[in-house]
Amino acid sequence: MANYSQLIKSDFRNIGRDPMLMMASIAPVLLILVALFVFTLVSGLTEKHLNFPLAQYFTFGYIFLIIIAPMLLGMVYGFILLDERDGGMIGYISITPLGKSGYLMVRMLVPIIFSFLFCMMFFLLTGFHDFLNFLQLGILALIIATEAPMMLLFLGAFAGNKVEGIAISKGFGILLMTLVLDYFFRGDWRILLSISPLWWIERGVMNPQYIYPYLFGGAIVHFIFIFLLYKKFIRRVG
Amino acid sequence: MKEKKLEAEHSSFRFVLALSSHSIQLNMIKVRNLSYTYAGQSSPTIRDISFQVDNAEIFGFLGPSGAGKSTTQKILTGVLKNYEGSVVLKGEEISKISKHFYNNIGVAFEFPNFYLKFTAIENLQLFASFYNCEKYDAEMLLKKVGLWDDRNLKVEAYSKGMRMRLNFIRAVLHQPKLLFLDEPTSGLDPTNARILKDFILELREKGTTIFLTTHNMTDADELCDRIAFMVEGQLPLIDEPENLKLKYGKKTLKVKYQSGESSVLEEFDLKGLGTNNEFLKILDEKEIETIHTQEATLEDIFIKITGKKLV
Numbered sequence: 340m341a342n343y344s345q346l347i348k349s350d351f352r353n354i355g356r357d358p359m360l361m362m363a364s365i366a367p368v369l370l371i372l373v374a375l376f377v378f379t380l381v382s383g384l385t386e387k388h389l390n391f392p393l394a395q396y397f398t399f400g401y402i403f404l405i406i407i408a409p410m411l412l413g414m415v416y417g418f419i420l421l422d423e424r425d426g427g428m429i430g431y432i433s434i435t436p437l438g439k440s441g442y443l444m445v446r447m448l449v450p451i452i453f454s455f456l457f458c459m460m461f462f463l464l465t466g467f468h469d470f471l472n473f474l475q476l477g478i479l480a481l482i483i484a485t486e487a488p489m490m491l492l493f494l495g496a497f498a499g500n501k502v503e504g505i506a507i508s509k510g511f512g513i514l515l516m517t518l519v520l521d522y523f524f525r526g527d528w529r530i531l532l533s534i535s536p537l538w539w540i541e542r543g544v545m546n547p548q549y550i551y552p553y554l555f556g557g558a559i560v561h562f563i564f565i566f567l568l569y570k571k572f573i574r575r576v577g
Numbered sequence: 578m579k580e581k582k583l584e585a586e587h588s589s590f591r592f593v594l595a596l597s598s599h600s601i602q603l604n605m606i607k608v609r610n611l612s613y614t615y616a617g618q619s620s621p622t623i624r625d626i627s628f629q630v631d632n633a634e635i636f637g638f639l640g641p642s643g644a645g646k647s648t649t650q651k652i653l654t655g656v657l658k659n660y661e662g663s664v665v666l667k668g669e670e671i672s673k674i675s676k677h678f679y680n681n682i683g684v685a686f687e688f689p690n691f692y693l694k695f696t697a698i699e700n701l702q703l704f705a706s707f708y709n710c711e712k713y714d715a716e717m718l719l720k721k722v723g724l725w726d727d728r729n730l731k732v733e734a735y736s737k738g739m740r741m742r743l744n745f746i747r748a749v750l751h752q753p754k755l756l757f758l759d760e761p762t763s764g765l766d767p768t769n770a771r772i773l774k775d776f777i778l779e780l781r782e783k784g785t786t787i788f789l790t791t792h793n794m795t796d797a798d799e800l801c802d803r804i805a806f807m808v809e810g811q812l813p814l815i816d817e818p819e820n821l822k823l824k825y826g827k828k829t830l831k832v833k834y835q836s837g838e839s840s841v842l843e844e845f846d847l848k849g850l851g852t853n854n855e856f857l858k859i860l861d862e863k864e865i866e867t868i869h870t871q872e873a874t875l876e877d878i879f880i881k882i883t884g885k886k887l888v
Contacts (some may be wrong), residue, residue, distance in 0.1 A: 347708030349695070356694045427690035434654050434684055437709040438676040 367408035413490025450487035492568035506528035606630035610662035640807030683753030689744035693733035708751035717801035737764040793874040826872030834863035
């Protein structure tokens with residue numbers, strides 16, 4: 340474990356010395372604040388002035404926010420990975436006892452752990468435990484947390500540099516549209532959206548009586564995405 | 578009688594075993610019939626090369642750009658695995674080693690890569706953490722190559738020479754048994770190059786085997802116990818620098834001496850030099866300016882063997 344702790348520590352140092360990474364790392368905390376205070380505030384205003392309470396959309400809004408957090412953390416670690424890839428560090432690490440596999444394990448696991456903890460905290464603060472039990476929440480948090488390595492590998496596999504990385508991470512955000520399309524529109528065509536890993540999460544939360552099948556499907560789709568991106572990334576770094 | 582015969586057979590068997598294990602230990606690197614073809618290429622980059630590097634030997638690997646030196650080094654460090662032939666390091670086939678084997682190997686590439694936003698000491702701490710073995714004290718190493726005062730400077734502010742020195746100490750930090758160095762003195766001023774070369778020789782004295790890839794013939798001449806020339810993926814020549822210089826040189830001696838107002842240069846055959854009256858007369862009567870035997874330089878040999886000039 341000593342091998343990994345120094346690498347994890349150096350990541351914090353890296354983040355601390357880069358204002359953009361620092362902002363992206365703090366952003367998930369802001370998301371919690373938005374969920375807790377801004378939602379209630381805006382809903383109060385719309386109810387008062389438009390007689391239109393937003394509370395019925397809160398759960399969907401929470402899901403939307405909660406999915407952004409692992410994407411941000413994946414982006415942070417993805418940018419570190421891009422720097423390391425372009426600087427030849429991954430090649431060098433591959434000829435140390437840590438190895439490429441050990442290195443990638445750290446790169447993928449750390450944002451997963453942070454994202455998982457974030458999701459659980461978010462669930463508890465926003466009352467998800469009122470309609471899902473802790474086992475369901477744990478599995479859900481784990482699946483959402485894997486958005487982080489997906490983003491990280493997506494950047495590593497397709498971004499030529501950091502600037503391209505920023506553009507690509509915005510493109511990755513398009514996946515969020517699948518949530519909006521599924522939630523606000525009706526029709527059987529929406530099943531096509533199941534190709535998006537996020538669709539399964541939204542469906543599961545919005546239909547808690549079927550949470551397990553959706554979690555199962557979501558886990559498989561996430562696994563396939565991560566597997567394909569991992570393969571693509573490994574081919575890229577040789 | 579039978580017991581004595583058996584005992585004698587056993588002892589000779591033990592002797593053979595001891596001999597074979599001794600010979601295994603003598604070779605840090607043993608390469609046999611190595612060939613390598615990159616994916617998508619029709620002809621091999623490395624063509625059936627064989628060589629061995631003994632323990633505590635500095636083995637120079639010379640050759641023009643594109644000859645296959647880097648590919649060979651990548652195979653020897655386990656980066657490229659789908660090779661033909663055999664590459665045995667410390668008794669283990671390199672394609673089958675575990676990650677832990679890398680505790681034995683140190684590599685300093687020609688173009689050093691570091692975490693640029695980290696200081697020198699932070700970089701060393703991070704890389705040291707990847708190894709599970711006894712390490713040198715980073716302070717001692719930084720002081721030895723003259724970087725201690727700049728240890729808290731971010732590497733992005735380092736000059737090329739400073740990065741090369743840091744690159745070198747990163748490679749030796751975990752006390753590797755086998756060290757791969759690629760142009761270690763590139764970009765260094767003569768003083769720092771001397772410090773590094775002395776350090777390399779010191780490591781050899783301590784038992785480290787060093788595989789040195791270089792274009793710098795002075796380094797090769799000064800440091801290497803043996804050198805190999807690589808040309809178009811093959812190794813046409815492996816020998817000690819001294820042998821090569823004699824083999825490819827002219828067996829003559831040039832004397833430059835004062836004669837009146839001007840200098841005169843004369844060349845004599847080394848054979849029978851001690852009884853060459855003309856030569857002895859010059860030594861006796863003239864004011865000698867220089868005397869040089871005409872053994873070849875490694876640069877001459879490099880050009881002759883590879884057909885390419887050094888850049």
